[in-house]
Amino acid sequence: MNIPLIKNIVYIFLLIFILISCSKKEESPLSNSQYFLRYHIDEAKIDSGFLFKDSHLQKILILLNKEYDKSKIIEILKISSIEYDDYTNSLFGSGLIKKTDSGKFIPSFPIIDFTEEKKIKKISIPIGEDISLIVIDRLKNIENEIQKLPSYSPNNYNLRYFIFSDILLNSRQIKNIKENFIKSRAPIREDRHIYLALIEGNTSFGDSSYHSFINAELNENSDAFEFHKSENFSPADIAQFQIIADIIKKDLSDYLNNKRRLILENYSISNLQKTTSFKEYTFWVYQYIVNDAIKSLVKHGVIIQPKHN
Numbered sequence: 001m002n003i004p005l006i007k008n009i010v011y012i013f014l015l016i017f018i019l020i021s022c023s024k025k026e027e028s029p030l031s032n033s034q035y036f037l038r039y040h041i042d043e044a045k046i047d048s049g050f051l052f053k054d055s056h057l058q059k060i061l062i063l064l065n066k067e068y069d070k071s072k073i074i075e076i077l078k079i080s081s082i083e084y085d086d087y088t089n090s091l092f093g094s095g096l097i098k099k100t101d102s103g104k105f106i107p108s109f110p111i112i113d114f115t116e117e118k119k120i121k122k123i124s125i126p127i128g129e130d131i132s133l134i135v136i137d138r139l140k141n142i143e144n145e146i147q148k149l150p151s152y153s154p155n156n157y158n159l160r161y162f163i164f165s166d167i168l169l170n171s172r173q174i175k176n177i178k179e180n181f182i183k184s185r186a187p188i189r190e191d192r193h194i195y196l197a198l199i200e201g202n203t204s205f206g207d208s209s210y211h212s213f214i215n216a217e218l219n220e221n222s223d224a225f226e227f228h229k230s231e232n233f234s235p236a237d238i239a240q241f242q243i244i245a246d247i248i249k250k251d252l253s254d255y256l257n258n259k260r261r262l263i264l265e266n267y268s269i270s271n272l273q274k275t276t277s278f279k280e281y282t283f284w285v286y287q288y289i290v291n292d293a294i295k296s297l298v299k300h301g302v303i304i305q306p307k308h309n
Helices: 003-024 055-065 070-077 081-093 114-137 139-146 157-171 174-182 235-246 249-258 260-268 278-299
Strands: 034-041 097-099 105-107 192-201
Touching: 034 055, 055 070, 055 081, 055 105, 055 192, 070 081, 081 097, 081 105, 114 139, 114 157, 114 192, 114 249, 114 260, 114 278, 139 157, 139 235, 157 235, 157 278, 174 249, 174 278, 192 278, 249 260, 260 278
Parallel strands: none
Antiparallel strands: 034 192, 097 105
């Protein structure tokens, strides 16, 4: 018998076995995803520190949202049963998870993956387009008030982008949205009223990367704005910002209220209804609407998209 030939055959079978074993190795459900924490605190001038102190907390939330049970989560994260119980107790005590009627833990806030994002975009894109047209219809008045800003400069395109995106539609508009459209305070988490979301994204600034546009903090009473940190605004600027936002205040809330049924229909087919109240869902849908309205304003030439470094 040819011994070298037998050895070669054995090696080939071993190689095939290794390749098959590797191909069957289960990929971690966390390996291809990156989630970004976004939140809005209702209270004015309150400590805004809201961060998961341990990365396992966020991972557990994502895995619970994917309906993995305790034993599978322990296996994936390589933690002990005691550690798992400590983490879930911490999340439950902070109001970040809740129990279903069957006794399972699920998140108590929206975890928006790419699948859910596609559902939201089906309504956020056309609504965002309509809202951009409301802005364009009021453009002359908006431009007149922008020119009254002490910091106004006709060549400051980044400031202009910031005003139309953040001031007009978000940070100075969000109080109106909460009072006249959502009509509810945020849920209590860690003894504060907080809207919270984990949003799936990637490191590029493509269409799915909403983390680059949705502000981590949208406190309407904050003088520090996420997008334009380098700009030092005076009290007169800040007062004028609110005047600018109020130009579309009623038109915007009236329009959104007319779209409530459509948003509710979208909510009814979303998996987010298991974890998230309609009020909180509406808050985050509005953030996507803002995003798409901004894109539409860029498309219509009202503002210029800043370049990311």
